[in-house]
Amino acid sequence: MVHDLLILLSCQLAGEASVFFLELPVPGPVIGFLLLFSICLVRGRIPAGLETTAPVLLSHLSLLFVPAGVGVILHLSRIVEEWPAILAALLLSTWLAVAVTGLVLARLLPNAASAPR
Amino acid sequence: MSPERLSAFWVYLQTGPLFWLTLTLAAYALAHALARRARFHPLVNPVAIAVALLVAVLSLTGTPYARYFEGAQFVHFLLGPATVALAVPLWRHREAVRAALLPMAVALLVGAATAVLSAVAIAWALGASRATMASLAPKSVTTPIAMAVAEQLGGLPSLTAVLVIATGILGAMTAGPLLDLFRVREPRARGFAIGLAAHGIGTARAFQEGQLVGTFAGIAMATNGVVTAILAPLLLGWLR
Numbered sequence: 621m622v623h624d625l626l627i628l629l630s631c632q633l634a635g636e637a638s639v640f641f642l643e644l645p646v647p648g649p650v651i652g653f654l655l656l657f658s659i660c661l662v663r664g665r666i667p668a669g670l671e672t673t674a675p676v677l678l679s680h681l682s683l684l685f686v687p688a689g690v691g692v693i694l695h696l697s698r699i700v701e702e703w704p705a706i707l708a709a710l711l712l713s714t715w716l717a718v719a720v721t722g723l724v725l726a727r728l729l730p731n732a733a734s735a736p737r
Numbered sequence: 738m739s740p741e742r743l744s745a746f747w748v749y750l751q752t753g754p755l756f757w758l759t760l761t762l763a764a765y766a767l768a769h770a771l772a773r774r775a776r777f778h779p780l781v782n783p784v785a786i787a788v789a790l791l792v793a794v795l796s797l798t799g800t801p802y803a804r805y806f807e808g809a810q811f812v813h814f815l816l817g818p819a820t821v822a823l824a825v826p827l828w829r830h831r832e833a834v835r836a837a838l839l840p841m842a843v844a845l846l847v848g849a850a851t852a853v854l855s856a857v858a859i860a861w862a863l864g865a866s867r868a869t870m871a872s873l874a875p876k877s878v879t880t881p882i883a884m885a886v887a888e889q890l891g892g893l894p895s896l897t898a899v900l901v902i903a904t905g906i907l908g909a910m911t912a913g914p915l916l917d918l919f920r921v922r923e924p925r926a927r928g929f930a931i932g933l934a935a936h937g938i939g940t941a942r943a944f945q946e947g948q949l950v951g952t953f954a955g956i957a958m959a960t961n962g963v964v965t966a967i968l969a970p971l972l973l974g975w976l977r
Contacts, residue, residue, distance in 0.1 A: 628818040635821070646966040647885040649820035653959060656824035666825055674825035677818060678955075681937045682784050683765045684816045685905065687809035688880050688898035689788035693795055693802050695896045698869070705863035709873050710904050711911075713856035714934050717877055718912045721848030721957070722921040722930030728840035729923060 624673035631656045757800075757808025764790040777945045779910045784902060784938055816881050823959045830952050837925060844926075845957070848933045849964045852877040853972060871976045872896040874969050876904040879936040882962040886969050890976050901936065908935025909942035928953030933961045 635652030638644060644651065660666055666674075692699070699706060750756040768786035775781035795805055806813070827834065834841070856873045865873070871892030875883040880901050887897035912931045921927055924947060931939040932954030940958050944951030 625818070628821045631821045632817050645889065645970055646963065647882050649817045649881050650963055650966060652817075652821040653824050654963070656821050657827055660824060660828040666828055670822070670825055674822040677815065677822045678826070680765075681819060682769075682941045683762070683787075684812060684819055685784050685880060685902050685938060686761055686765055686787045686791070687806060687813040688816075688895075689784055689902040690791045690795065690805060690809070691802060691895050692788065692899045692902075693792050695893075695899055698896065699899075702865050702869055705860045705865035706869065706873070706900070708863055709856045709860040709865070710876060710900065710907055712859050713852060713873075714877070714904055714908045715911065715915055716855045717848055717852035717934035718908065718915055718930045719919055720851045721844050721933045722916050722926050723919060724847050725840055725844035725929050726921045726923045726926035728843055729837055729925060730840070 621669070621673065624667075624669040627656070627667050627670060628652075628673075628677075631659075751804060754808035754811060757805045758811055759808075760794065761787075761791065761809045761812055764794075779913055779942060782906045782909055782938070785906045788902070816879075820879065820881055820962075823955060826952060826955050827959060830956070833925075833949075833952070834956060841929065841956070841960075844929060845933065845960055845964055846968075848930070848957075849877075849961050849968055850972070852934060852961075853965060853969050857973065857976075867891070867976060868893055869896070871973070873900055874973055874976070875965055876900045877908075877934050877936060878962045878965045879958055882966050886966055889970050890973055892976075902938065905935045905938025908939045912939060912942070913946065924949045925953045929957040932957030936961075 631652035632649050633652075634655055635650065636648030638651050639646065639648045764787040765783065767790065768783040771786060772778075772781045772783045791805070794800075795802065853874050856876055857870050860870045860873050868891065871890035872887050874890055874892070875886035875897060878886070878901070880898050883897050883901045884894040888894050908931065912935060916927050916930060921930065927946065928943045928950035931943045931950075935942070936958045940951060940954040943954035
């Protein structure tokens, strides 16, 4: 457990360092994610232990969004003022992204069992 | 117990992270139990319920968000390591990914551009302010990435965190029925669409449709995070 956390945090730290010093336009954890994937590629396997730790961390992903979500309390006045634009943008744009992505991929996937022709 | 002792204990609790951290976990556990009782119906979203409960408690007790966050930051912090940990499912399903690499790359680019540009265009058409538009642009990607992108575009990172979570909740509630409407039944395409548009909350929902659906949602969430971080500043540099 300690070893697995150390790997995850080290990748994140290395990610933050490369973003800071190389002035990359991407957040540190994303570089950390790419770094860990590269480590798996080079070694040909997942570092021991992460196989079980990562799913534990990811199984309650929803929980991790709660503290930021409570931040809605800070923006109530802006949201009340601009709610028609915000709600329309969120809903319509999310629907567009879901429909466009789903339709494009269903059309392009090879040997898709139920793809309409 | 006298009211004085009780209020002294309340004041004492406010000096450490214990109370608000415990309450965050309790609110989530309650919300999760409700969602389970509703057999994980998409409209009974655990994040939405937990947030509503906590907002109610903060309002009733007059607690400032900053004090709440002193406790809740320990949960929030785990978003970073969780983002890194996404490399594990990606590695595990690398064969499925390799087999669909080109179609996914095309869907990813088209989907990412649609998500960013349509959000900004709709908000602009309805007269939203510049800061709101910049905060809306990265709404479909996972919170830590979206907050960094919003900052780069001249938006408000804390507003973006809220909009990202609202997007995840709305996406998790409506993406399934919408894909049914468009007759997208291929599990890989369904998962990829939900994960791209509604990040981690959508991915959590996609796993309830099945392992393959959830896996492709996770891939879409991770790759859209990277693509949007690069694409949004290129497309929307003029917003700053």
